[in-house]
Amino acid sequence: MKQNENVNANLIIGRNPIIEALKNGRKIDKIIMQKDGEGSIKKIAAMAREQKVMLQYVDKAALDRIAGAGSHQGVAAYIAAYGYYEIEDILEIAVKKDEEPFLILLDGLEDPHNLGAIMRTADAVGAHGIVIPNRRSVSLTDTVAKASAGAIEYVPVAKVSNLVQTIDKLKKKGLWIAACDMKGETFYEANLTGGIAIVVGGEGQGVSRLVRETCDFILSIPMKGKISSLNASNAAAVLMYEVMRQRIKARIK
Known part of the structure; x- marks a missing residue:
């Protein structure tokens, strides 16, 4: 794994992973969105409001810092760590x-x-x-x-x-x-x-x-x-x- 790669298990980035997390009822503490997002960003915002998940709007530079080397597509979410099964x-x-x-x-x-x-x-x-x-x-x-x-x-x-x-x-x-x-x-x-x-x-x-x-x-x-x-x-x-x-x-x- 590259040293600069984001390894925060409590953070997911990208639109599809966050949409699936919301659809699956995963515990999400907060979603951070880029201002003026379009398309599926608005869908994520609507789903978050419906599930009463906290939304925070930031500029692209702030999201870049949070996501590290990852391609965030304008959105990131803090979640409970992924659990393992037996x-x-x-x-x-x-x-x-x-x-x-x-x-x-x-x-x-x-x-x-x-x-x-x-x-x-x-x-x-x-x-x-x-x-x-x-x-x-x-x-x-x-x-x-x-x-x-x-x-x-x-x-x-x-x-x-x-x-x-x-x-x-x-x-x-x-x-x-x-x-x-x-x-x-x-x-x-x-x-x-x-x-x-x-x-x-x-x-x-x-x-x-x-x-x-x-x-x-x-x-x-x-x-x-x-x-x-x-x-x-x-x-x-x-x-x-x-x-x-x-x-x-x-x-x-």
């Missing part, structure tokens, strides 16, 4: 939806933009939640919220102390664990229709050896171009959509 909470969501559990485990992902993008795709495919480790991992920050385009309000994230132990726990719950790695079975030839957790590694290092050895099987993504791999969020998206495709096909049958 693994059991995420599994319970699947039970209530009468669906096989579908989780994304991130091993050493440190780029907040990648986490935000993965959250956005997870919401789109109906994944039940994301799991990140305490160490060597990005946390839920305003940068993640912005990159997720509001998906952070809908995708539960669990933070665990040991990813290997978590994988063992999920296995005992009946889930299959599949790691994304170049040396594995081509992903579209694997059966991904049951309860499953997809493990995606961090930027550069990929899935760590211990985590990879703990998984049930390895999924690879064929590459025909000059570049040897996809970045974490792209690889995760490919695999998540394959899980969704296979589940839809199984239901039709």
Whole structure:
């Protein structure tokens, strides 16, 4: 993460993340807006007044200072810090939806933009939640919220102390664990229709050896171009959509 990047977990910036926070009934202490805002800025103001959220109007220079290096689009909001879920909470969501559990485990992902993008795709495919480790991992920050385009309000994230132990726990719950790695079975030839957790590694290092050895099987993504791999969020998206495709096909049958 860049040193000048805003890491205030109590601040979200940008219009879409704040609209989603308001729609989701998230506790917002105060919204700071640029004077003379147009378009969706007025929509945010109307939603805030309806929910009796404090509004403060400032000039662009003040918002620039608050948002740091972030692109605030004329609005920022102070909120309660994003809360983490327990693994059991995420599994319970699947039970209530009468669906096989579908989780994304991130091993050493440190780029907040990648986490935000993965959250956005997870919401789109109906994944039940994301799991990140305490160490060597990005946390839920305003940068993640912005990159997720509001998906952070809908995708539960669990933070665990040991990813290997978590994988063992999920296995005992009946889930299959599949790691994304170049040396594995081509992903579209694997059966991904049951309860499953997809493990995606961090930027550069990929899935760590211990985590990879703990998984049930390895999924690879064929590459025909000059570049040897996809970045974490792209690889995760490919695999998540394959899980969704296979589940839809199984239901039709």
